[in-house]
Amino acid sequence: MFITSSVVNIKLGKKFILASNSISRYNILKNAGLSFIKTKPLCNEEIIKKNFFKSKFNKKNLPKYLAKEKALSISKKKPNKLIIGSDTVIFFQNKIIDKAKNLKEAKKKLQTLSGQRHQIISGISVCYKNKEIWSAQQKSTVILRSLSNTQIDEYLKKTGKEILSSVGCYQAEKLGPNIIKSIKGDFFNVLGFPLFPFLSFLSKINK
Numbered sequence: 001m002f003i004t005s006s007v008v009n010i011k012l013g014k015k016f017i018l019a020s021n022s023i024s025r026y027n028i029l030k031n032a033g034l035s036f037i038k039t040k041p042l043c044n045e046e047i048i049k050k051n052f053f054k055s056k057f058n059k060k061n062l063p064k065y066l067a068k069e070k071a072l073s074i075s076k077k078k079p080n081k082l083i084i085g086s087d088t089v090i091f092f093q094n095k096i097i098d099k100a101k102n103l104k105e106a107k108k109k110l111q112t113l114s115g116q117r118h119q120i121i122s123g124i125s126v127c128y129k130n131k132e133i134w135s136a137q138q139k140s141t142v143i144l145r146s147l148s149n150t151q152i153d154e155y156l157k158k159t160g161k162e163i164l165s166s167v168g169c170y171q172a173e174k175l176g177p178n179i180i181k182s183i184k185g186d187f188f189n190v191l192g193f194p195l196f197p198f199l200s201f202l203s204k205i206n207k
Helices: 004-010 023-032 046-056 059-075 104-115 149-165 187-191 195-204
Strands: 018-019 036-039 083-090 095-097 118-128 131-144 180-184
Touching: 004 018, 018 023, 018 059, 023 180, 023 187, 059 083, 059 118, 059 131, 095 104, 104 149, 118 187, 118 195, 131 195
Parallel strands: 018 036, 018 083
Antiparallel strands: 083 095, 083 118, 118 131, 131 180
């Protein structure tokens, strides 16, 4: 079934809300022709992460857990709206790689990932009336080229601070292909939102 904003809104009677600050997620959904509102999640991610690890859950379920908490934080305020939460985490050598806070950290991260294989896991959660009604998680594998310090410096000079919004510091939709060797799996997942599972969910609720 071809998904359009009008079909979704006829079924839901309203636009859905994307609980995310991510420009990449916004563009993915917008380019897919969907009509929605974007808002900042009303939760503290660092506190959520601490509670998650205290509970000793499988750490590779963190993206889906964070996505749910983001969606619920808005659903509590707007229970009659369909809320979409999403989060992306990089795993390298079974460790979580966090976002770089500055370009110096970005350089260190690219030095670490240079020539290496890492996993990108993105989670989605859909909440309605303060309850999760659907969720999904998807994994992709990315390998970066072997990069010299000079190549990394040149790359970061071109990208500037904008690269800090990317968990992996490479923005696959922009200059990333210059330093990415290969991607195995869903490309949209690498960008931060598993679009195909979400469209499949929308097609089911519109039957």
